[in-house]
Amino acid sequence: MTRETSKPTTNEGSLCEFRKSFETVRKASYMIGIDTSTPERDTNIRIIGSNLFLMALYVVCLYSGWFLRADWYSLLELSVCLLLTLQGSSKMWTAIVHKVRYFELFQTTERIYERFDSDERNRPILIDVIAKMNLLIKGIVIVYVSSGLLIVVVVVLYASITRQKFLALTAFIPFVDYTTSAGYILHSMLHLSMIVICVDGYLAADVAFIITVVPIIAYGNCLQNEIRHLNLLLQTPQRNEKLITENLVRICQLHQMIVEFEQDAVEHFKFGCAVQILFQSGTLLVTIFLTYICGYLQAACIFMALFFQLTQYCALGTIVTAKKNNQMIIDIYDIEWYLLDKPQQRIVSFMLFRAQTAKDLSVGGVAPLNVVTYVKIMKAIYSYLAMLMTFVE
Numbered sequence: 001m002t003r004e005t006s007k008p009t010t011n012e013g014s015l016c017e018f019r020k021s022f023e024t025v026r027k028a029s030y031m032i033g034i035d036t037s038t039p040e041r042d043t044n045i046r047i048i049g050s051n052l053f054l055m056a057l058y059v060v061c062l063y064s065g066w067f068l069r070a071d072w073y074s075l076l077e078l079s080v081c082l083l084l085t086l087q088g089s090s091k092m093w094t095a096i097v098h099k100v101r102y103f104e105l106f107q108t109t110e111r112i113y114e115r116f117d118s119d120e121r122n123r124p125i126l127i128d129v130i131a132k133m134n135l136l137i138k139g140i141v142i143v144y145v146s147s148g149l150l151i152v153v154v155v156v157l158y159a160s161i162t163r164q165k166f167l168a169l170t171a172f173i174p175f176v177d178y179t180t181s182a183g184y185i186l187h188s189m190l191h192l193s194m195i196v197i198c199v200d201g202y203l204a205a206d207v208a209f210i211i212t213v214v215p216i217i218a219y220g221n222c223l224q225n226e227i228r229h230l231n232l233l234l235q236t237p238q239r240n241e242k243l244i245t246e247n248l249v250r251i252c253q254l255h256q257m258i259v260e261f262e263q264d265a266v267e268h269f270k271f272g273c274a275v276q277i278l279f280q281s282g283t284l285l286v287t288i289f290l291t292y293i294c295g296y297l298q299a300a301c302i303f304m305a306l307f308f309q310l311t312q313y314c315a316l317g318t319i320v321t322a323k324k325n326n327q328m329i330i331d332i333y334d335i336e337w338y339l340l341d342k343p344q345q346r347i348v349s350f351m352l353f354r355a356q357t358a359k360d361l362s363v364g365g366v367a368p369l370n371v372v373t374y375v376k377i378m379k380a381i382y383s384y385l386a387m388l389m390t391f392v393e
Contacts, residue, residue: 014127015110015117021130021211022106024137028204032197034095036208039103047096053197054092057085060190063174073294077170079286080302084198087279091205094272101268102208108261109215115254121229122222129218136214137207140312147305148199152192154297168298169194206309212265213320213361219258224331226251234339245344252347255328259354266359273313274364277377280310285381289388310374317361317369329355 022036029036033047061082068074095102116122155168165184168191172178178187230247233240284306290299332355337348361369
C-alpha cells in the first residue's frame with residue numbers, strides 16, 4: 001500500500017514542511033552520534049567511535065608522513081587527507097561544544113517561522129523559499145555522495161583493469177603492508193570508512209548551516225509582505241487605528257526576533273566559517289595542483305565537493321546579507337510613517353536603528369562571507385597555483 005504525498009496548499013500551513021527540512025541533518029548527525037533534537041550532551045557508542053576514529057586518522061597521517069617523507073608529491077596527496085581531517089575535526093568540535101547553541105538556533109527559527117506562517121498571506125512566500133532550500137539540500141547530498149562514490153569507482157576500475165593493488169587515498173595503516181592481500185583489504189576498509197564518515201559529517205554540518213541561514217531570506221520576504229499590507233491599511237479612507245497599531249507592533253516584534261536570531265547565528269558561525277574557508281581554500285589549491293600536474297583522479301573528485309561547498313557558503317552569505325540588511329532597511333523606509341501617529345513613528349524609528357546595527361555573516365570577523373571574498377579566494381588560489389607550477393617546472 002503506497003501513501004500519496006502532495007505539496008501543501010497555502011491554507012494548510014507550511015510549518016510541517018519546514019520541520020521536515022531538519023530530517024537530513026538529524027539523520028546525518030545521528031550516524032556520528034549527535035542528536036540534534038535535544039540540548040543534552042550525547043554519550044553513546046557512535047560519538048565515542050567517531051572521535052576515536054578522528055584521533056586514529058591523525059596517527060595514520062603522522063605515520064604516512066614519516067613513511068613518505070622522501071616523496072613530496074605523495075606528501076601532497078597525504079595533505080588532502082590531513083586537511084579534510086582537520087576540517088572534519090572542526091565541524092565535530094563545533095557540533096559537540098556548541099550543541100546547545102545549535103539547538104537554540106533551531107528552536108528560535110522554528111518559532112519565527114511559526115509566527116509568519118500564522119498569517120495565510122505569508123504562506124506562499126514561505127513555501128517557495130523552503131522548496132528552494134530543500135532543492136539545495138538535495139543538491140548537496142547528490143554532490144557529496146557522488147564525490148565519495150566517484151573515488152570508489154575510480155579505484156575499482158583502475159584495480160580491475162591493471163590488476164594492481166590501487167589505494168583510494170594516500171594514507172597508510174602503521175606497520176601494515178598494503179601490498180599483501182590482508183593488508184590491502186585493511187587499507188581499503190580504512191579508506192572506505194574515511195570516505196563514508198567524511199561525506200556524512202560534512203553533510204550534517206553544511207545542511208545545519210543551510211537550514212539556519214536560508215530561512216532568513218523567507219523572513220525578510222514575509223516582513224516585506226507585512227509592511228505592504230500595513231501601507232494598504234494606512235491608505236484606506238476609514239482607518240482602523242486599532243488594527244494598524246496591532247499590525248505595526250507585530251511587524252516590530254517580528255523584526256526584533258529576526259535581528260536577534262541573525263546576531264546569534266552570526267556569532268555562532270563566525271569562527272566556524274573562518275576555519276572552513278581556510279581549509280577549503282587550502283584543500284582546493286592542493287587538489288587542483290594534484291589533478292592538473294599529477295593526474296591524481298581522487299583529487300578531482302574531492303575538488304568537486306569542496307568547490308561546491310565554498311561556492312555555497314559565499315553565495316548564501318551574499319544572498320542573506322543582501323536580503324537581511326539592505327532589503328529590510330529599504331522595506332522599513334517604505335513604511336508610510338508620515339501617516340502614523342507620533343508613538344507609532346517612534347516604533348518605526350526604533351526598527352530602522354535596529355536594522356542598521358545588524359551584523360553580517362563573516363569569515364572570523366575579518367572579512368564578509370560573500371562573493372567578493374569568494375573572488376579574492378579564487379584569485380589567491382590561482383596565484384599560489386601559478387607559483388607552484390613555476391616551482392615544479
